[in-house]
Amino acid sequence: MKQTFLQTGIASWLIGLIIVAVVAFIILIFLITAYNRLTRARIKVDNSWSQINVQLKMRADLIPNLVETVQGYTRHEQETLNQIMETRSRYLSAQTTDKAVQSSSEMGGWVSRLFAVAEQYPDLKADGNFQQLQSQLSEIEQKVALSRQFYNDSVMLYNRQVQLFPSNLAAVLFGFKSKAFFEAGSEATEQTRVQF
Numbered sequence: 001m002k003q004t005f006l007q008t009g010i011a012s013w014l015i016g017l018i019i020v021a022v023v024a025f026i027i028l029i030f031l032i033t034a035y036n037r038l039t040r041a042r043i044k045v046d047n048s049w050s051q052i053n054v055q056l057k058m059r060a061d062l063i064p065n066l067v068e069t070v071q072g073y074t075r076h077e078q079e080t081l082n083q084i085m086e087t088r089s090r091y092l093s094a095q096t097t098d099k100a101v102q103s104s105s106e107m108g109g110w111v112s113r114l115f116a117v118a119e120q121y122p123d124l125k126a127d128g129n130f131q132q133l134q135s136q137l138s139e140i141e142q143k144v145a146l147s148r149q150f151y152n153d154s155v156m157l158y159n160r161q162v163q164l165f166p167s168n169l170a171a172v173l174f175g176f177k178s179k180a181f182f183e184a185g186s187e188a189t190e191q192t193r194v195q196f
Contacts, residue, residue: 030166030170031170031173034161034166034167034169034170034171035170035174037161037167038158038161038162038167038170038171038174038176041154041157041158041161042158042176042179044154044157044158045151045154045155045158045179047154048147048150048151048154048155049097049151049182051147051150051151052144052147052148052151052182053100055140055143055144055147056091056100056104056144057092058140059104059107059108059111059137059140059141059144060088060091060092060107062133062136062137062140063084063085063088063107063111064085064088065129065133066084066111066114066130066133066134066137067081067084067085069124069127069129069130069133070114070117070118070124070130073121073123073124073127074117074121074124077114077117080110080113080114080117081114083110084107084110084111084114087103087106087107087110088107090103090106091103091104091107097179097180098180101180101182108141111137115134118130148182151182152181152182155179155180155181155182156181158178158179159178159179162176162177162178163178
């Protein structure tokens with residue numbers, strides 16, 4: 001009788017060990033799967049940001065030509081031209097996505113103001129170089145808008161995985177953080193005011 005009690009105890013212990021091993025295996029598979037899903041989503045967000053960044057860099061590269069063209073026609077708009085160049089420098093030196101988004105929005109606002117100022121100068125508006133730069137910037141802005149939409153969709157899917165149960169457990173465990181959306185700044189939505 002003593003031996004059957006011992007055998008029953010060992011059998012129970014083995015069954016408990018098997019159950020613990022199966023549960024640990026299931027948790028391990030879940031963590032690996034969740035980590036891989038989160039990593040794929042983060043890579044998609046990073047890729048979509050790099051697409052926006054290419055367009056923003058192209059816009060930043062056009063700005064010195066635009067400023068030079070406008071300077072030839074306007075001597076008393078130096079503050080606007082200086083602000084554009086300052087925000088361009090902040091964009092080019094931005095170390096984080098948030099700072100790049102902020103400085104890019106500011107730069108877009110100043111470029112809009114510059115185009116509004118250009119309305120005061122018929123010779124400038126008629127300049128072929130200015131028209132070409134304005135057209136190129138308009139095309140880039142359209143590409144940025146499309147890329148921003150794709151980026152924000154990618155961020156939404158990524159954030160959903162970071163915040164919803166049960167993948168949020170893996171996100172916390174592995175240090176995945178929510179990403180910010182790329183929203184049009186107040187400079188892009190505010191009405192440009194031109195003083196004559």
